[in-house]
Amino acid sequence: MKANVSAVAPSVELSDLTLAYRRRPAVRGLSGRFAPGSMTAVVGPNGAGKSTLLKGIMGSVRAAGGKVRVDGVRRRDIGYLPQVGDLDRTFPISVLDLVSLGLWRRTGPFGRVGRDLTGEVEAAIAAVGLEGLEDRLIGTMSGGQLQRALFARLLLQNARLLLLDEPFTAIDARTTRDLMDLVKRWNGEGRTVIAVLHDMDLVREYFPETLLLARERVAWSPTGDALAHANLARAQALSEGLDTQADALRSRAA
Numbered sequence: 001m002k003a004n005v006s007a008v009a010p011s012v013e014l015s016d017l018t019l020a021y022r023r024r025p026a027v028r029g030l031s032g033r034f035a036p037g038s039m040t041a042v043v044g045p046n047g048a049g050k051s052t053l054l055k056g057i058m059g060s061v062r063a064a065g066g067k068v069r070v071d072g073v074r075r076r077d078i079g080y081l082p083q084v085g086d087l088d089r090t091f092p093i094s095v096l097d098l099v100s101l102g103l104w105r106r107t108g109p110f111g112r113v114g115r116d117l118t119g120e121v122e123a124a125i126a127a128v129g130l131e132g133l134e135d136r137l138i139g140t141m142s143g144g145q146l147q148r149a150l151f152a153r154l155l156l157q158n159a160r161l162l163l164l165d166e167p168f169t170a171i172d173a174r175t176t177r178d179l180m181d182l183v184k185r186w187n188g189e190g191r192t193v194i195a196v197l198h199d200m201d202l203v204r205e206y207f208p209e210t211l212l213l214a215r216e217r218v219a220w221s222p223t224g225d226a227l228a229h230a231n232l233a234r235a236q237a238l239s240e241g242l243d244t245q246a247d248a249l250r251s252r253a254a
Helices: 050-058 095-107 115-127 143-158 175-186 202-207 231-251
Strands: 009-021 024-034 040-042 063-071 080-082 161-165 191-196 210-215 217-222
Touching: 009 050, 009 115, 009 191, 024 050, 024 210, 024 217, 040 050, 040 063, 040 175, 040 202, 050 161, 063 175, 080 143, 095 115, 095 143, 095 175, 115 143, 143 175, 175 191, 175 202, 210 231, 217 231
Parallel strands: 040 191, 040 210, 080 161, 161 191
Antiparallel strands: 009 024, 009 063, 210 217
């Protein structure tokens, strides 16, 4: 499949950004910039606000303070890959139909996928190693197969800003390698990539930049510097302190 990517990659600038659920900050006072064409990992302890940050960039979580500025792409044209656990796998949809959803910007939400576009869908499925499984229902697939299908859907979106939420969780090493090669190719085409990850070895190997988050910015720099022991220890301490405060507030409320 041929890429059709503008020479100008998108950028994302955060200015004193606070994102909250039910008035409880999930991300607070975050400032920094994802440069055009950059490839950045977002890491941190559980509950650090990583997934919330991606949703804030997309606009599905509104800023409680500060702002997000996305340059070079419209919000509705951002490519987003959700966590596999967020999908309803009981819904009776085939691989072909799931991947076809990547075409909705061209077909409209209720548009038909004609013969010419079906060829594109089949090519995307083949590109992620799922050829022959087009009619398989997603509820019968392994986690790795479903993740490949989601990558095929993202491939069809042809987005220039890609937000990936834990794209390699609970999948085998071969699938991780194949999909990581696809992410590297996208970035090499001039796309800006922001990925929430837990595997620090993967981050160190593939991602030049890292944002270490613990509801606030701990480090945002070249990966080797961001993942220094002192920064990781500080992120963990911040996370544990926030959890202790939350437990105390719940006890007083009870």
